[in-house]
Amino acid sequence: MEELSKAVEVEKRDFKRRQRSNRLKQVLTISSPIFMLLIWEFLSQTAIIDPRFFPPPTTIIETLISMGASGELLEHVKVSLIRIVFGFLLGVIPAITLGLIMGMYSSIRHFFSPLIMALMPIPTLAMLPIILIIFGIGEFSKMVTIAASVFFPVVINTVAGVMNIDKVYADVAKNYGANPKDFFMKIALPGAMPVMMEGVQMGQAIALLTIVAAEMIGANSGIGYVIWMNYKAFLIPEMFVGLILISFFGYLFSLLLRGLQSKLIPWK
Amino acid sequence: MSEKIKVDQLTKVFFKHKEQVMALKDINFSIEDGEFICILGPSGCGKTTLLRILAGLETPSSGHYDIQAKGQERPLQSMVFQEQGVIPWMTVEENVSLGLRMRHAPRKIIKERTSMYLKKVGLTPYKDLFPKELSGGMKQRVSIARAFANDPEILLMDEPFAALDEQNKFILQEELLSIWEETKKTVIFITHSIDEAILLSDRIFLMTSQPGTIKEEVKIDLPRPRQMKKVRSDPKSADVFLKIWNHLQTEVQESRIKHER
Numbered sequence: 096m097e098e099l100s101k102a103v104e105v106e107k108r109d110f111k112r113r114q115r116s117n118r119l120k121q122v123l124t125i126s127s128p129i130f131m132l133l134i135w136e137f138l139s140q141t142a143i144i145d146p147r148f149f150p151p152p153t154t155i156i157e158t159l160i161s162m163g164a165s166g167e168l169l170e171h172v173k174v175s176l177i178r179i180v181f182g183f184l185l186g187v188i189p190a191i192t193l194g195l196i197m198g199m200y201s202s203i204r205h206f207f208s209p210l211i212m213a214l215m216p217i218p219t220l221a222m223l224p225i226i227l228i229i230f231g232i233g234e235f236s237k238m239v240t241i242a243a244s245v246f247f248p249v250v251i252n253t254v255a256g257v258m259n260i261d262k263v264y265a266d267v268a269k270n271y272g273a274n275p276k277d278f279f280m281k282i283a284l285p286g287a288m289p290v291m292m293e294g295v296q297m298g299q300a301i302a303l304l305t306i307v308a309a310e311m312i313g314a315n316s317g318i319g320y321v322i323w324m325n326y327k328a329f330l331i332p333e334m335f336v337g338l339i340l341i342s343f344f345g346y347l348f349s350l351l352l353r354g355l356q357s358k359l360i361p362w363k
Numbered sequence: 364m365s366e367k368i369k370v371d372q373l374t375k376v377f378f379k380h381k382e383q384v385m386a387l388k389d390i391n392f393s394i395e396d397g398e399f400i401c402i403l404g405p406s407g408c409g410k411t412t413l414l415r416i417l418a419g420l421e422t423p424s425s426g427h428y429d430i431q432a433k434g435q436e437r438p439l440q441s442m443v444f445q446e447q448g449v450i451p452w453m454t455v456e457e458n459v460s461l462g463l464r465m466r467h468a469p470r471k472i473i474k475e476r477t478s479m480y481l482k483k484v485g486l487t488p489y490k491d492l493f494p495k496e497l498s499g500g501m502k503q504r505v506s507i508a509r510a511f512a513n514d515p516e517i518l519l520m521d522e523p524f525a526a527l528d529e530q531n532k533f534i535l536q537e538e539l540l541s542i543w544e545e546t547k548k549t550v551i552f553i554t555h556s557i558d559e560a561i562l563l564s565d566r567i568f569l570m571t572s573q574p575g576t577i578k579e580e581v582k583i584d585l586p587r588p589r590q591m592k593k594v595r596s597d598p599k600s601a602d603v604f605l606k607i608w609n610h611l612q613t614e615v616q617e618s619r620i621k622h623e624r
Contacts, residue, residue, distance in 0.1 A: 263447050270418050270442045271462040271513065285452040362452045362493040 150332045155339065158332040168321070172340060175306060175317040178234065179344075182241025183302050187295060190249035194291070195283050197250070198257020211250060219244035220308050227313065237309055244305040245298035252294025256287030289363055292356045299352055303345050318344075366431065367549045368394040368417075368517060373426035375412055385574035386412045390426070392568065392577060397547045401560035402568045402577075403607070405615060409575025410553045411521055417551065418442045418519050432516055438462065441515040446526040449494045449502045449509075456481065456490040458505050462513030480508040483542055500531035504538070511542060517549040524559065533591050536562055544588050557607050561585075562594050569607065571614045578614065581607060 132152045138144045139151035162168040197204040219240055226243070230236035260282070268282045310319025322337035373390040376383060386409040394400055402410045415421040417428060418440060430439045441462060442448075449458055457464075460477040468476075481487045484504040494502055503523055510518055524532045536559060543550060554560050560567045560583075567581040583603060585594055594600050 261447060263444060264450055266420055267442075267444060267448055267450060267461070268465070269420060270440075271509075272438060272465045274465075277465055281453075282450075288452070360452075362495060 155332050155335045159336045171317055171321050178237045179302055179306050182238035183245055185238050186242035186245030187249050190246045191253050194250045194253025198254045199283055215247045219305055240309050241302045241305050244301045248297040249294040253287055253291045256290030257283050259290055260286035288360050296352055299348050365396050366393055367396040368430050370428045371426055373423050376424045388574035388576050396549055399550045399564045400566050401552045401554055401564035403560045404570030408570045408572035410570050414519050414521050414553050430516055438515045440517045440519055441510040441513040443506045443510045443520040443523045445522055446499055449505050451494050454491050455486055455505055459508045459512050461509055476512045480512040484508045499527050520552040522553050557604055561600050561603055
């Protein structure tokens with residue numbers, strides 16, 4: 096009896112130790128950005144780093160609040176978000192469709208892959224002049240720029256996703272009499288979903304990158320424009336506000352997509 | 364009894380790196396309606412190829428096969444695949460109803476048949492789970508229910524219990540027998556286990572490899588309904604086991620000599 100309670104005691108202590116170490120890891124995850132900001136604040140306040148170029152976080156937050164209050168910032172954010180969302184959809188939807196078809200039919204795959212391989216290495220920003228020539232300088236050309244940059248990672252991952260589906264599932268579908276439409280909707284699309292969503296995640300990151308760069312070069316609104324104009328006017332805290340907004344939206348989008356991912360792929 | 368399946372001079376040749384492999388050579392047999400047939404042979408003897416041809420997943424190089432339909436709107440055949448055959452992104456219920464959904468059966472019939480077979484294999488409480496949450500034995504129950512629910516003319520089973528542990532295998536074999544007794548479907552079952560073949564089948568086709576041919580046919584006339592316990596203790600089944608064993612033994616040795624030459 097005593098032996099047993101001793102054994103339980105040992106296990107209990109071990110369990111508690113493991114719990115403590117897990118909690119420590121959580122604390123570390125939350126505290127690392129806070130720690131960074133504190134160091135930054137301290138270095139900047141004490142002028143160890145030049146506060147003209149690296150204003151303390153508290154100043155940046157004050158600037159954010161005052162910029163937000165004027166309403167102008169909200170306008171820029173809105174413009175950028177609309178470009179990102181529609182540009183993203185404009186790239187993702189054709190990419191998924193083409194990717195699924197390429198994955199399912201090898202002749203179509205062999206026809207399109209050299210084209211994709213040749214176009215992919217060109218940075219979308221290098222295409223910006225051509226896009227401006229074709230689509231003009233309006234909003235649509237910005238969406239096309241984002242769409243073009245999102246398209247490639249998504250199409251490539253979707254093809255890979257379809258090719259990755261175990262052949263036995265195709266056999267099962269065939270044996271149980273699936274027609275092409277059912278095969279597309281019930282086997283190819285859900286089967287490719289995990290790898291495809293990795294591509295969509297990647298596309299989302301690239302979309303953010305592209306829109307900021309595009310707005311720096313050829314726009315008079317948007318978050319990228321805010322960063323660039325304030326840099327030119329040497330309004331450094333205002334420039335940092337733009338950076339913070341991008342970081343915030345990048346994080347938000349990847350959280351949203353992760354949520355969508357677990358909704359779409361409950362079986363993984 | 365009427366003839367259900369007729370296979371006539373079926374031959375299949377594969378090309379692998381320019382080398383020619385005779386997977387099946389001049390396969391002939393005929394199966395009566397409601398028979399349970401096991402095809403028994405060592406791995407690589409072409410038994411899976413034979414089944415895949417009957418399942419419409421491969422085409423024969425020459426020869427014919429014919430499956431008699433009773434003229435209703437029934438699929439000709441449904442296959443029970445090895446363990447990976449359960450589709451991971453469909454729930455247990457969706458997997459079982461797959462065949463019915465694919466041929467767009469009336470919703471009422473889909474529901475009825477699916478819940479009937481879920482019940483028969485004891486998976487009703489698990490119908491909303493995804494396969495990743497199931498054990499190997501439960502996955503094979505899904506696979507079996509899916510094939511029976513599709514109500515085909517014949518059932519094809521490709522070593523469905525090969526990946527299971529022994530206890531589970533025994534349980535599933537008996538479950539399969541009891542469902543089969545109720546439905547009296549014609550079954551072709553592939554296995555490399557002599558015990559399994561004796562327990563399940565009316566006739567066993569013994570296959571040999573390279574080229575894959577049916578060497579012999581063994582009739583199992585143990586009384587039905589069969590149970591593992593009874594079959595195991597029946598002296599007749601021991602005789603049959605030895606007969607098949609001796610046959611396979613010489614086959615394996617002969618092919619080894621052939622290869623060493």
